[in-house]
Amino acid sequence: MTRDIAVVAFAQTDVLRTTDELSEVEMLMPVLHSVLDRTGLKTADIGFTCSGSSDYLAGRAFSFTLALDGVGAWPPISESHVEMDGAWALYEAWTKLLTGDADTALVYSYGKSSPGSLRDVLTRQLDPYYVAPLWPDSVALAALQAQALIDAGDTDESALAAIGVRSRRVATLNSRAQLRGSLPQGDYVVRPLRTGDCPPVGDGAAAVILAAGARARELCSRPAWIRGIDHRIEAHALGVRDLTDSPSTRLAAERAGAFERPVDTAELHAPFSSQEVVLRKALRLDDSVRVNLSGGALAANPMMAAGLVRVGEAAARIHRGESDRALAHATSGPCLQQNLVAVLEGEPR
Amino acid sequence: MPEVLKAPLVVEFPFTRSLGPVQSAFLTGLRERVVLGVTTTDGRTLVPPVEYDPVTADDLRDLVEVGSTGTVTTWAWNHAPRRGQPLTTPFAWVLVRLDGADTALLHALDAPGPDAVHTGMRVRIRWAGERTGAITDIACFEPYDGEPAELTGSTGEFADPVGGIVAAARLDYTYSPGRAQTAYINSLVDRRTVGERCPSCRKVYVPPRGACPTCGVPTAEQVEVGPRGTVTTFCIVNIKAKNLDIEVPYVYAHIALDGADLALHARIGGIPYDQVRMGLRVEPVWTDGARYPDHYRPTGEPDADYDAYKELL
Ligand SMILES: [Zn+2]
Numbered sequence: 121m122t123r124d125i126a127v128v129a130f131a132q133t134d135v136l137r138t139t140d141e142l143s144e145v146e147m148l149m150p151v152l153h154s155v156l157d158r159t160g161l162k163t164a165d166i167g168f169t170c171s172g173s174s175d176y177l178a179g180r181a182f183s184f185t186l187a188l189d190g191v192g193a194w195p196p197i198s199e200s201h202v203e204m205d206g207a208w209a210l211y212e213a214w215t216k217l218l219t220g221d222a223d224t225a226l227v228y229s230y231g232k233s234s235p236g237s238l239r240d241v242l243t244r245q246l247d248p249y250y251v252a253p254l255w256p257d258s259v260a261l262a263a264l265q266a267q268a269l270i271d272a273g274d275t276d277e278s279a280l281a282a283i284g285v286r287s288r289r290v291a292t293l294n295s296r297a298q299l300r301g302s303l304p305q306g307d308y309v310v311r312p313l314r315t316g317d318c319p320p321v322g323d324g325a326a327a328v329i330l331a332a333g334a335r336a337r338e339l340c341s342r343p344a345w346i347r348g349i350d351h352r353i354e355a356h357a358l359g360v361r362d363l364t365d366s367p368s369t370r371l372a373a374e375r376a377g378a379f380e381r382p383v384d385t386a387e388l389h390a391p392f393s394s395q396e397v398v399l400r401k402a403l404r405l406d407d408s409v410r411v412n413l414s415g416g417a418l419a420a421n422p423m424m425a426a427g428l429v430r431v432g433e434a435a436a437r438i439h440r441g442e443s444d445r446a447l448a449h450a451t452s453g454p455c456l457q458q459n460l461v462a463v464l465e466g467e468p469r
Numbered sequence: 470m471p472e473v474l475k476a477p478l479v480v481e482f483p484f485t486r487s488l489g490p491v492q493s494a495f496l497t498g499l500r501e502r503v504v505l506g507v508t509t510t511d512g513r514t515l516v517p518p519v520e521y522d523p524v525t526a527d528d529l530r531d532l533v534e535v536g537s538t539g540t541v542t543t544w545a546w547n548h549a550p551r552r553g554q555p556l557t558t559p560f561a562w563v564l565v566r567l568d569g570a571d572t573a574l575l576h577a578l579d580a581p582g583p584d585a586v587h588t589g590m591r592v593r594i595r596w597a598g599e600r601t602g603a604i605t606d607i608a609c610f611e612p613y614d615g616e617p618a619e620l621t622g623s624t625g626e627f628a629d630p631v632g633g634i635v636a637a638a639r640l641d642y643t644y645s646p647g648r649a650q651t652a653y654i655n656s657l658v659d660r661r662t663v664g665e666r667c668p669s670c671r672k673v674y675v676p677p678r679g680a681c682p683t684c685g686v687p688t689a690e691q692v693e694v695g696p697r698g699t700v701t702t703f704c705i706v707n708i709k710a711k712n713l714d715i716e717v718p719y720v721y722a723h724i725a726l727d728g729a730d731l732a733l734h735a736r737i738g739g740i741p742y743d744q745v746r747m748g749l750r751v752e753p754v755w756t757d758g759a760r761y762p763d764h765y766r767p768t769g770e771p772d773a774d775y776d777a778y779k780e781l782l
Contacts, residue, residue, distance in 0.1 A: 141473045143647025146679040149687055163685050179480050179642040189678055192685025235478070235642040240551065248484065248636045249492055250517045250604050251575055255553035260562045263545030264575075271543065271588045310562070311546035311583055355523035359564050359573030360515065363543065 125217045126336040126343030127464065128329050129158035130432030130439075135298040135324035135420035138234040144173070144183065148230045148325045149190040155226070155327040159339040163192040166329075167222025169199045170213040172206035172229035173424050176241050187230065198222065205229060206326060206428030207351075207389075207450030207460050213330055214349055223335045230325035231423035238321045238423065245453060247356050259318055259392075261454040263310040265363040266394035270312060272364045275397045277312055281305045283393035284316035284418050291415025298322045298420040317393040317418075324422030326429045344435035344446070344464040348376035351450075351460035358455060366402040369449065369459040373403055376461045378447050383463070385410045385437055385446040387430035391417040395456055399449060403461075409447075413437070427451065431462055438466040473651045478644035484636045491520045494532050497630040499606035502596055503623040505532045506570050516570035517604075532625035536568030537594040538618040539610075543573075546583040555609050561586045565610055568617045577609040585612065593618060602631030649679035652691060657761055660753075664729055666690040672730035695726035698733075698765070699773040700749040701781050705742055720745045724765055725781040732781050739766030748772035 131154035139147050156162065169191055173184045184201045193199065198221075202208045206229025213225035233241075239257035246252040269275050284305065291297035298320045306315025329339070336343040352368035352375075354361055373379060386409050390396035396416070405411060412418075414433040417426050427450025434446035445465045452458040488496060491507055495518050498505045507518030508531045516535050521528060541563045548559045555577035563586075564573035579595065580586050593613035600606035646654065649665060653676045656663035665677035665688035672681065673692045681688050703722035709715075720742050723732035737745050738754065750770040753762035 140475065140645045141648055143645075143650065143679055146647050146649065146687070149680055149685070152685065176640070179478050179640060179644065186678060189680040189682040190685055192681070192683060194683045235644055236640055240553075241640055243553075244638060244640070248486055249488070249496070249634065252638075253553075253604050253634075253636060254555055254576065255551060256562060256575060257551060260545055260547055264543045264562055264564060267545055267588065268543040308546070308548065311548070313545075357515075357517065357519065357523070357572065358575055359517075359542075359566075360523050 123218055123220065123332045124336070124345055125214055125330055125332050126340065126345045127431065127435035128331045128336050128340035128343050129155045130326070130328045130436045131155040131158065132296050132326040132425070132429055132432060133324045134296050135322040135422045137298065137320070137322055139232060139323040140234070144178065144187045144230055144232060145190040147232065147323065148187055148228065151325045151327045152190050152226070152228060155329055159329055161224065161329065161339070163197070166224050166226045167198065168213055168216045168225040169197055170201065170209040170216070170225065170227050172202045172204050172209040172428065173231060174203055176244055177231050177233055177236065177423055179236060191226070205424050205426065205450050205452050207431055208452070210328065210330070210428060210431055211349060211351060211460060214346060217330055217332045223332045225330040226327065227330065227428065228325065228327035229425045229428045231425055232323040233321045233423050234323050258454065259313060260310045261358065262392040262394060263313045264358070265398070265455045266312050266317070266392065268363040269394050269397055274364055274401070275394065280317050280393040281314070283396050287412060287415050287418035290413055291419035294414050294419065296420065297415045300415070300419060313392060313394070319391040319417045319421035322420060322422050324420065324425050326425040326432055328428065328432050328435065340439060342439050342441060342466050344438035344466060347463045347465050348378070349460070349462040350375035351458065353458045356457070361455070363455055364398065366398050366456050366459060369399060369402040369456065369461065372459050372461040373447070376463045378403065378461055378463050381445065383409055383445045383447040385413070385434060385443040387414060387416070387434045387446065387448045388412055389417055389427045389430045389450045391421050391426070393418060395451070398456060403447065403449070427460065434464050438464055441466070441469060473645050473648060474654055475643050475645045478642040479639065480642065481639045484638065485633055486636055487633045488631065489520045491518045491529065491532065493630050493632060494625045494627070496602040496604070496634065497627045498623065498625065499604070500600045500602040500631065501623070501627060502537070503621050504535050504537055504567055504594070505623070505625050506535045507531060508533050513571040514569060515572045516567050517574050533569070534620045534623050534625070535570045536618045536620065538613055539565040539567035539570070539592060541578070541586070541588055541590045541592055542566050543588055544578065544586050546586065555605065560609065563592070563610060565592055576607055579609045579611050603634050647679060649677040649688070653677055660755055661693055662695045662726055663691050664694050666692050673728060674731050675726060675729040675733055692728065694728035695753070697750060697752045697768055698724040698726035698729070699778050700737065700745065700747055700751060701725050701732050701778050702747060703737065703745050718742045722765070724751060725778050730781065735762060736764040737766070738764040746772070748775065748778070
């Protein structure tokens, strides 16, 4: 790596169950302005823009093009889009900055889950030949993974419940989170997962700004340097995988340098309580690491933004001097199919 | 702020998907009550079969029959089946490793309740009455405590193999266009066209989307534009779209309404298609009960100067 690249600013919306009154661009724009304001940059100053979203949430083809209005895409900007969580847009932006073609990048992502039935919408990302015709929803697939973990002795229902309780308790300190405070564990949604083991369905958006080298120091008093970032994918077929483990997360973490030195903070994108068990094991996180102080995805899981929020939350802790070395993880697909790990560091204070 | 508009939006599509040789053999096999796997170079048998090894990426083509009985490797009790799922009564989602397979297949298990299901339990396929060559030819699994099923001796060669599946999908949304477009649509009720002005560059956008794409700032100041406008560019449509009752050829045009800085598009009528031109002055034609202009027709005014609309092309 020839250039150091850092996250220099982060902004996110409140995550809400519905945002009927706002179009995607109306929901997104305040976040774009907020993240730009933090650096004093204007749209015209940004070298590269990359976004993440999904047409299946909007129910409309090319829905991201309308959101571009919020960026100020005229005169023409250098822009790209991933039909995925914004964490993968951040990966693309990071590689763009590595090439030296740009010194700054704006990365944003957003999702409005409220117009559709998210559990049904997500079935459309499954194998269309053998799986999607059965319409197994996202909770059902996570529940299969949870039962496999229970059978393996890795957790039990009360341990899972404790993860949800802890997430929502710490989320009381996160005004952006959707579910905060003590909530009942609830009934089974798909056994063994109860309401409290599942993420809330919500609408939200997030944005970060990346900058390279000296530019990062100009824009942020304590940049969150990306020491490594990598993403890996596992076999599409669930029956091929060992659902109790996440080798793709472990490999991504290894390639990102996560195991070279301990991290003090981790933001894990674990939409289901059972997935936090898998990720902690794959990432070898022990109790010395502060995990999901934001409340994580169990407190707010805006589709396509929740992974980028993990990177943003980790970076913001470094910006504020609350962390020196943080790990951020994002996932996509059923049962932790795809995983991205970034390692962020602040310079000694 | 008035209530934002909402309406049902149904997205439905029948994707026709072609099958490769392995998927075709597997799904044709299900039609014939035969389950096929594929063997990998290191000797594993993958069921359902794939055409490339998920570990080595080797080309996989060696089909092998496996049993229609198997063992549950994990499960989840679904007490409230959803639209499209295999059973309408409560059931267990299961991953089943069929006898002779090294990987597991996802499907539904018909069982009386969660207490009747456990990892490691033995199950067998319940075949659908009518089978077409699809994963749903397996109606579901059912508990089974007998001997492993005997193989049929299939080689994986079938008469009339299926070459594709139709994967029908339907998603239901409650669509809301947001604040800016709600205001636009509401103004159309009074046959008025209302755009929004950018506070920074002063351009007026119609229809408004709540943001200025040039400045990237919210727009809020409402401005009535039109009703008359100028054709900035157009095309002649010669192919009739399905379910369209407009005769071809007809003209579809960009129209810059007076006072707007962005052109709308609409059909031009009331003039032979080959006489439509850039600069033509037009006005909307409303039909009874319509929620937007049916088309635009010439006003009879002299054509607009090119300079008057060249920025809007
Ligand atoms: Zn403007």
